[in-house]
Amino acid sequence: MQFSGRGRLKNGHLAGDRRDLYPHSLQFYLEPPTENISLVEFESFAVDRLKLLKVVENLGVSYTRGSESYKTKLEAELRRLKFPYKALAEDDYEARRKDHISHFILRLAYCQSEDLRRWFLQQEMDLLRYRFHELTEALRQKFLEHINLSFEAISEDLKNELANELCSSTPGFNNKMKEQMFYKVGLADAVDLFRARRVFIKDGFAYVPLKEMDAIVLNSYRTKLSKALALTARSLPSIQSDERLQPLLSHLSHSYVGPDYSVQKNTGKISLEQIDALSVKSFPLCMRQLHKALRDNHHLRHGGRMQYGLFLKGIGLTLEQALEFWKKEFIRGKVDADKFDKGYAYSIRHSYGKEGKRTDYTPYSCMKIIMSNPPSQGDYHGCPFRHSDPELLKQKLQSYKIPPSGITQILELVKGMHYQLACQKYFELTHDVDDIGFSLNHPNQYFTESQRLLSGGRELKKELNNSGNSQQKSNSQESMNSNSAPTSSSTTADAELEGLEAYFTED
Amino acid sequence: MARFEPAALPELLPVFYRRLFPHGAYGRWLGYGGVVKNYFQLREFSFTLRDDVYLRFQSFGSPQELERELQRINPYKIDIGAVYSHRPNQHNTVHPGAFQPQEKELVFDIDMTDYDDVRTCCSSAEICSKCWTLMTIAVRVIDRALVEDLGVRHRLWVYSGRRGVHCWVCDDAVRKWSPALRAAAVEYLTLVKGGAETVKKVNLSESIHPFIRRSVSVVEKYFEAYALVGQDILGSPERWEKVLALVPEDILPRAAPPCRSALCRGRREGPCGGVGSAVSAISLDHRPQHRESLRSDFPKKRDSVQRWELLKGRMERTRRVTGSTKSTPCHADWEIMLQYCFPRLDINVSKGVGHLLKSPFSVHPKTGRISVPLDLQRLDQFDPFAVPTISSLCHELDTAGDDGEQEDGGETEPKRRARDYKKTSLAPYVRVFEQFVEEMERARRGERLRRSDLQGDF
Numbered sequence: 001m002q003f004s005g006r007g008r009l010k011n012g013h014l015a016g017d018r019r020d021l022y023p024h025s026l027q028f029y030l031e032p033p034t035e036n037i038s039l040v041e042f043e044s045f046a047v048d049r050l051k052l053l054k055v056v057e058n059l060g061v062s063y064t065r066g067s068e069s070y071k072t073k074l075e076a077e078l079r080r081l082k083f084p085y086k087a088l089a090e091d092d093y094e095a096r097r098k099d100h101i102s103h104f105i106l107r108l109a110y111c112q113s114e115d116l117r118r119w120f121l122q123q124e125m126d127l128l129r130y131r132f133h134e135l136t137e138a139l140r141q142k143f144l145e146h147i148n149l150s151f152e153a154i155s156e157d158l159k160n161e162l163a164n165e166l167c168s169s170t171p172g173f174n175n176k177m178k179e180q181m182f183y184k185v186g187l188a189d190a191v192d193l194f195r196a197r198r199v200f201i202k203d204g205f206a207y208v209p210l211k212e213m214d215a216i217v218l219n220s221y222r223t224k225l226s227k228a229l230a231l232t233a234r235s236l237p238s239i240q241s242d243e244r245l246q247p248l249l250s251h252l253s254h255s256y257v258g259p260d261y262s263v264q265k266n267t268g269k270i271s272l273e274q275i276d277a278l279s280v281k282s283f284p285l286c287m288r289q290l291h292k293a294l295r296d297n298h299h300l301r302h303g304g305r306m307q308y309g310l311f312l313k314g315i316g317l318t319l320e321q322a323l324e325f326w327k328k329e330f331i332r333g334k335v336d337a338d339k340f341d342k343g344y345a346y347s348i349r350h351s352y353g354k355e356g357k358r359t360d361y362t363p364y365s366c367m368k369i370i371m372s373n374p375p376s377q378g379d380y381h382g383c384p385f386r387h388s389d390p391e392l393l394k395q396k397l398q399s400y401k402i403p404p405s406g407i408t409q410i411l412e413l414v415k416g417m418h419y420q421l422a423c424q425k426y427f428e429l430t431h432d433v434d435d436i437g438f439s440l441n442h443p444n445q446y447f448t449e450s451q452r453l454l455s456g457g458r459e460l461k462k463e464l465n466n467s468g469n470s471q472q473k474s475n476s477q478e479s480m481n482s483n484s485a486p487t488s489s490s491t492t493a494d495a496e497l498e499g500l501e502a503y504f505t506e507d
Numbered sequence: 508m509a510r511f512e513p514a515a516l517p518e519l520l521p522v523f524y525r526r527l528f529p530h531g532a533y534g535r536w537l538g539y540g541g542v543v544k545n546y547f548q549l550r551e552f553s554f555t556l557r558d559d560v561y562l563r564f565q566s567f568g569s570p571q572e573l574e575r576e577l578q579r580i581n582p583y584k585i586d587i588g589a590v591y592s593h594r595p596n597q598h599n600t601v602h603p604g605a606f607q608p609q610e611k612e613l614v615f616d617i618d619m620t621d622y623d624d625v626r627t628c629c630s631s632a633e634i635c636s637k638c639w640t641l642m643t644i645a646v647r648v649i650d651r652a653l654v655e656d657l658g659v660r661h662r663l664w665v666y667s668g669r670r671g672v673h674c675w676v677c678d679d680a681v682r683k684w685s686p687a688l689r690a691a692a693v694e695y696l697t698l699v700k701g702g703a704e705t706v707k708k709v710n711l712s713e714s715i716h717p718f719i720r721r722s723v724s725v726v727e728k729y730f731e732a733y734a735l736v737g738q739d740i741l742g743s744p745e746r747w748e749k750v751l752a753l754v755p756e757d758i759l760p761r762a763a764p765p766c767r768s769a770l771c772r773g774r775r776e777g778p779c780g781g782v783g784s785a786v787s788a789i790s791l792d793h794r795p796q797h798r799e800s801l802r803s804d805f806p807k808k809r810d811s812v813q814r815w816e817l818l819k820g821r822m823e824r825t826r827r828v829t830g831s832t833k834s835t836p837c838h839a840d841w842e843i844m845l846q847y848c849f850p851r852l853d854i855n856v857s858k859g860v861g862h863l864l865k866s867p868f869s870v871h872p873k874t875g876r877i878s879v880p881l882d883l884q885r886l887d888q889f890d891p892f893a894v895p896t897i898s899s900l901c902h903e904l905d906t907a908g909d910d911g912e913q914e915d916g917g918e919t920e921p922k923r924r925a926r927d928y929k930k931t932s933l934a935p936y937v938r939v940f941e942q943f944v945e946e947m948e949r950a951r952r953g954e955r956l957r958r959s960d961l962q963g964d965f
Binding site for chain 1 (some may be wrong): 557559603604620621622623624655656657658659684685687690691692695700701702703704705706707712714715716717718719720722851853854855
C-alpha cells in the first residue's frame with residue numbers, strides 16, 4: 001500500500017500536500033506520523049483520545065451500538081474533542097492529523113500488557129465501526145479500495161443456485177435476497193463471520209452479504225492493529241528511556257486499568273490453613289467455585305489451575321506455599337506425589353516465573369476470565385455469572401444463603417450480560433453493604449476490598465454507607481441506583497440486612 | 508494376541524523402530540515434497556523416554572537422521588510440533604523472541620473423556636465398542652465439514668491409541684493458518700458449549716445454518732442404534748430426566764435481549780448466542796407445557812425408541828408452518844441429538860501452532876496399541892480393540908520369521924524392513940497411510956504442471 005507524498009514530510013504543513021496526506025477521513029493507521037510535535041500537543045492529543053475512547057467504552061455498555069442515541073452521543077463527543085466526526089471531503093486536515101497522531105501516541109501507552117492491548121483494541125474497533133458506518137456508500141467503496149479490501153460479487157446465477165443456503169446462513173433477511181449483493185471472501189478475511197457461523201461457508205470461501213462487509217473491514221483492522229501493538233511493545237524499551245515521555249505514557253495507561261495485582265505486597269501473609277475460611281468470606285464466586293471443585297475432586301484441569309493458581313499467587317501465596325497447597329490436594333486424588341512433582345510442579349513454578357521463559361504471570365482480570373478460554377467439559381474455571389446455567393447459578397446462590405430478592409437482581413444483571421455488575425451485587429450482598437463504591441474488574445480486587453472491609457470493621461462500613469450517597473460512582477451503568485435507595489441509618493448488622501431486604505423487595 | 512505389558516517396552520521398542528515403523532512414508536509425509544527448503548529440518552519432534560523423561564525441541568537434518576535417532580533412543584512416545592523459524596534443536600542459540608512457530612498442520616483432538624456426561628457405559632479413560640460410535644460420528648461430522656465447507660483436501664485421521672482420535676489437516680494453505688483462524692475453525696465446528704456448570708450445552712437459534720443441518724443429518728444416521736438402543740438414554744426415569752432437562756418448559760417466544768454489554772462483542776450469534784432462551788426458562792410464571800407433558804407420557808411408552816418418537820413428533824409439530832398460528836419453532840430434538848452425539852473438540856490443541864500432538868504410528872505407552880491411521884471407507888467397521896499392539900506385532904514377526912525366510916541376508920536393510928511390516932497386521936494401516944501420502948504427492952504434481960502450463964514453460 002503506497003501513499004503518495006508521504007515520507008517527505010518536511011513541508012507537510014504546506015497546504016498543497018495536506019490532502020494527499022489524509023485522503024480519507026478514515027484510516028487504518030498504517031504509517032506512523034513523522035513530523036515533529038511539541039510536548040504540549042503530544043499530551044493534549046493523547047488525553048483527548050483517551051477521553052474519546054473512554055466515551056466509546058461507556059456508550060458501548062449503556063447503549064445498543066449503532067442505535068440513534070449511541071450515534072448522536074458519539075458524534076457529539078467527536079465534535080467536542082475536534083476529531084473527524086463527519087466524512088467531510090475537504091478541510092478536515094487538522095482533525096485528521098489529530099486522529100492520526102493521537103492514535104499512535106496511545107499505541108505506545110497501551111501496548112505494554114495484554115490487558116491494556118485488549119482494551120485499546122476493543123475501543124479502537126468500536127470507534128472505527130461507528131465511523132465506517134457513517135460513511136456514504138460511495139465513500140465506503142472508495143475506502144475499501146484504498147485499503148485493498150475490494151472483493152468480487154458473485155453472479156446472479158450462482159446466487160440463485162445457493163439461494164437456500166445463503167438465506168438460512170445469513171440471519172435477518174428472508175425475502176430481500178434479490179437485491180442483496182454477495183461477495184466471495186477467503187476465510188482468513190472473514191474470520192469473525194466464519195467463527196460465528198453468520199455467513200454461508202463453502203469450499204473454503206465465505207459468502208458475505210454487503211451489509212456484513214463491515215465485519216471484514218473490522219477484522220482486517222484488528223489483525224493489523226494487534227500485530228502492530230505487538231511490534232510496538234517490542235520496540236518500547238527505546239522510548240521508555242526518554243524521560244520526557246515515559247511518565248506521561250505510564251500515566252496514560254494507568255488511568256485505565258489500575259493495578260494488575262502482580263506486585264505482592266502481602267506475600268507470605270496468608271497461611272494455607274486460612275484458605276478454606278477465606279474462600280467463603282472473601283473469594284469472588286469464581287474462585288470459591290474453583291476452590292470447592294478442587295477440594296471435592298482433588299484435581300483441577302489446566303484452565304482451572306491457571307485461573308485459581310494465579311489468583312492465589314495474587315493474594316500472597318509464596319511459591320513454596322503454592323507447591324504445598326496443590327500437592328496436598330492432588331495426592332489425595334488419583335495423582336501420586338511422584339507424578340505431581342513431574343507433571344504439575346513444573347507449571348506452578350512456571351507461573352511464578354521460575355521456569356521456561358521466566359515470565360512472572362499476573363492474575364487474570366475479570367475481562368480475561370469472561371472473554372477468553374471458556375470452560376468446557378469437566379472445567380470449573382471461567383466466570384460463574386457468564387458461564388453457568390442461570391438455573392444452576394440460582395441454586396448455588398440459594399445454597400450460599402443469598403436472599404431471594406438479591407438472587408433475582410443478580411439474575412437480571414446476568415440476563416443483561418452485566419456479569420461484572422452481577423458479581424459486584426454478589427459482593428454487596430455477602431458483605432452487607434449497599435454500594436461498594438468502586439467498579440469491580442479483577443478477582444484480586446474483590447479479595448482485597450473484601451479483606452479491607454472485613455478487617456476495617458464497623459467504622460469503615462459506616463463511612464462507606466454515608467459517603468455512598470454523595471460520591472458518584474465511576475462506573476457508568478445506570479441499572480444500579482442503589483445510591484438513591486432509602487438506606488436505614490441503623491448500624492447493627494441485622495437491621496442493615498433488613499434494610500437491604502426491604503430495598504430489594506421494593507422492585 | 509499377545510498381551511501387552513508396559514514393562515516389556517524396552518525390549519519391544521527397538522524391534523518396532525527397526526522393523527515395523529514406516530520410516531519411508533513418514534519422511535515423505537513430513538518433507539512435503541521438499542517444496543519449501545528446510546521444511547523437515549525446522550520441524551519440532553519431541554520424545555518421551557522411559558520414566559517420563561521428556562525431550563522437547565528435537566530436530567533432524569533428514570528423515571534418515573530421524574530414523575537413526577529413533578532406533579538409537581527408542582522413545583516410548585513421539586510427538587510432532589510446529590515448523591519453526593529456526594532449527595528447533597538450536598533454539599537456545601537464537602534470540603528468545605526470534606524463535607517462533609511458523610506453520611503446522613491444523614490438528615483436532617477428540618477425546619472420549621469429554622463425553623462423560625452423556626455416556627452411560629463407561630467413564631474417563633475407559634471405552635467400549637458401544638461408546639466408540641461417538642468417535643465414528645465425530646469423524647464423519649468433522650470430515651464432511653472440512654471437505655465441503657472449509658474446502659480442505661488432505662486429512663489424515665488417526666486413532667490415538669487409547670480413547671480418542673486425531674485429525675491432521677495437511678493442505679499447504681492450511682498449514683500456514685494463524686492461531687486466530689484455527690480457533691475460528693474450531694468455533695465454527697463447535698456446537699456443544701459449557702462446562703460442569705452448564706446443563707443445556709446446545710442452543711440453536713431459529714434460523715438453522717447449513718452446517719448444523721448437515722451435521723444433524725450425519726448424527727441422525729447413528730442416533731437410534733447408538734443412543735436409543737445402545738445407551739438407552741430414555742430407558743429409565745433417571746435417564747430421561749436428564750434428557751427432559753434439555754426440553755424447554757414452555758414454547759413461548761424466546762425473549763432474546765438486545766446485546767448491549769461490552770462483554771459479548773465479537774460473539775454475536777443471532778441476538779447473543781442463545782443466552783436469552785436459557786434465561787427465559789427460569790421465569791416460572793409461564794405454564795409449563797413440553798417438559799411436563801412428556802414426563803407424564805413417557806412411562807406409557809415401551810422403550811427409548813418409542814419415547815424418542817414421541818418427543819421428536821412434538822418438536823416437529825412446532826416447526827411445521829401452520830399458517831396463522833405462529834408458534835416458535837423448537838429444535839429441542841436436534842439439540843438433544845447434538846448434545847449427546849456431536850463431536851467435542853479441544854480448542855487449545857487446535858489453536859496453538861506450537862502445540863504438540865502424538866504422532867501417527869507412535870506407540871501408546873499405556874495400552875501398547877499403535878496410533879494407526881483410520882480408513883474412512885471402512886470407518887464404521889473400525890474396532891479400537893482390534894488395533895495391533897506392539898506386543899502382538901512383535902509376536903507376529905516372530906511367527907512369520909519362523910516360516911523359513913532365512914536367506915534375506917543379501918538384501919538391503921530398508922527392503923527387508925518393508926517386507927517385515929507386511930508380514931504383520933500393521934500392513935493395512937501402513938497402506939492407508941501410504942495412500943494418503945501418495946494422494947498429496949499426486950496433488951503436488953498436478954499443481955506443478957498447472958503452474959508451468961500457466962507460465963507457458965514446457
